[in-house]
Amino acid sequence: MKLSLVALLVFSFLSLSFMTLKDVNDADELYARINELNYKQFARAPGFEERTLAIQHNEGDQDMYVDIYMNEVLEKVLEANDPIEQWPVGSLFVKEAYRDEEFMHILASEKLEDGWVFMQWRTDGVAEFAGKPQVCLNCHMKGDDMVRAFRFPQYQKSK
Ligand code: HEC
Numbered sequence: 686m687k688l689s690l691v692a693l694l695v696f697s698f699l700s701l702s703f704m705t706l707k708d709v710n711d712a713d714e715l716y717a718r719i720n721e722l723n724y725k726q727f728a729r730a731p732g733f734e735e736r737t738l739a740i741q742h743n744e745g746d747q748d749m750y751v752d753i754y755m756n757e758v759l760e761k762v763l764e765a766n767d768p769i770e771q772w773p774v775g776s777l778f779v780k781e782a783y784r785d786e787e788f789m790h791i792l793a794s795e796k797l798e799d800g801w802v803f804m805q806w807r808t809d810g811v812a813e814f815a816g817k818p819q820v821c822l823n824c825h826m827k828g829d830d831m832v833r834a835f836r837f838p839q840y841q842k843s844k
Contacts, residue, residue, distance in 0.1 A: 704812065704814070704815050704816065705816070707816075708812070708815035708816040709812055709815060711802065711804075711815055711816065712804045712806065712812035712815035713812065715793055715795065715802075715804055716791075716804070716806055716810050716812070719777075719779050719791075719793060722756070724754050724756075724779040725754065727754035727755055727756055727757075727760075727779065728754070728755055728757075728759075728760045729752070729753060729754060729755075730753040730754070730755050730759075730778070730834045730835060731763065731834075731835050732834060732835055733751065733752070733753040733834060735752075736750050736751065736752050736783065737750065737751055737752075737753075738750055738751075739751045739782065740833065740834075748784065748785065749782050749783065749784055749789070750782070750783040750784075750785070751780050751781065751782055751783070752780065752781040752783075753778060753779075753780045753834050754778065754779045754780070755776075755777070755778050755779075756775075756776070756777040756778075758773055758775040758776050758777065759772065759773075759776045759777070759778070762776075762838070763838060765838070766838045766839065767838060767839070768837065768838060768839045768840075769837055769838060770830070770837070771830050772796050772829075772830050772831075772832060773796065774796050774797065774798055775796065776795065776796040777793065777794070777795045777796075778793060778794045778795075778832075778834075779791065779792070779793045780792040780793070788808050789808070790805055790806065790807065790808065790813070791805070791806045791807075791808065791810075792804065792805045792806075793805075794821075794825070794831065794832075796830075796831075800817075800831075801817075801825070801830075801831045802815070802816055802817060803815075803816070803817065803818055803821035803822070803825070805821075
């Protein structure tokens with residue numbers, strides 16, 4: 686009984702937070718890069734002009750508040766407002782998640798040549814998720830090309 690509980694805990698730990706060395710390196714690289722880029726100077730995502738109650742961060746979480754920033758690649762494509770079916774390579778989001786006033790996590794998603802990667806860090810920069818974690822994909826697959834905060838420009842017309 687006890688042993689199976691331990692096994693279950695170990696299994697859930699591994700399946701939730703398993704990262705390869707490459708994932709951790711990629712997470713470290715992106716964390717350094719978003720800070721060098723000073724992501725708080727990025728434009729805020731439409732609909733998230735200020736800290737906003739999250740639509741849904743994690744099933745277990747209630748009352749998470751988010752700041753969502755997007756880089757100039759996304760800014761330009763929204764400005765152009767042409768119908769698209771994919772976000773451009775180079776698109777980058779950074780999201781800060783708060784429980785009430787408490788800063789909990791930093792998250793990011795970036796569109797690379799071979800698709801989106803998803804990262805999550807503790808507030809001290811230690812990676813919690815990186816790469817293509819199933820937990821992130823499960824929810825983000827429901828968005829327009831993996832983006833949940835907003836739809837494609839003119840999405841009704843492009844569908
Ligand atoms: C339970 C569903 C769910 C899960 C799981 C989830 N997300 Fe999200 N995510 C959302 C929703 C909904 C939004 C829209 C903004 C908001 O309400 O936070 C979002 C927004 C984001 C954004 C801003 C860009 C965008 O797509 O709108 C980033 C970055 C992000 N999530 C990263 C992650 C990462 C990294 C993970 C995995 C560690 C993850 N998310 C897991 C639902 C989820």
